[in-house]
Amino acid sequence: MITEYIVKNLKENGVLDSKDEVLVQYGLNGLLSTFFSSFSIILIGLCCNCFTESIVFTISSIIILVLAPVDTINKPLDIIERSVYKKRTVEIVTIYVAVFLVSLVTGQFRISWSISLAVCTTSILQILPKINIKKEV
Numbered sequence: 001m002i003t004e005y006i007v008k009n010l011k012e013n014g015v016l017d018s019k020d021e022v023l024v025q026y027g028l029n030g031l032l033s034t035f036f037s038s039f040s041i042i043l044i045g046l047c048c049n050c051f052t053e054s055i056v057f058t059i060s061s062i063i064i065l066v067l068a069p070v071d072t073i074n075k076p077l078d079i080i081e082r083s084v085y086k087k088r089t090v091e092i093v094t095i096y097v098a099v100f101l102v103s104l105v106t107g108q109f110r111i112s113w114s115i116s117l118a119v120c121t122t123s124i125l126q127i128l129p130k131i132n133i134k135k136e137v
Helices: 002-012 018-047 051-067 079-105 109-131
Strands: none
Touching: 002 018, 018 051, 018 079, 051 079, 051 109, 079 109
């Protein structure tokens, strides 16, 4: 596999310690999986003449996967809750991606647009607490 090759080269060149090998390989698997999924979505969007929608959807999906779950001052999440909610987030985004791709391929552009808008809105709502916008009273 590609990640095994990269990890092997990093280890041979002294960039990576043996103790971090499994962790780095896991991270690289996630990174490459996200890259290839994003590339596939953009490629299908390009083939279906929906390039802009596929770009918006891809960026929004990545934001959701990176930022979710979001805790607040009033309801901080512990490690177990973060893990459970992260897994649920990945499952939900995977379903959105599948429905989005099927709707693009079958020409159901209203559905793909709606899903893209929903994912984009969700990603914006997850970014807002990170920006820490304060209301002026």
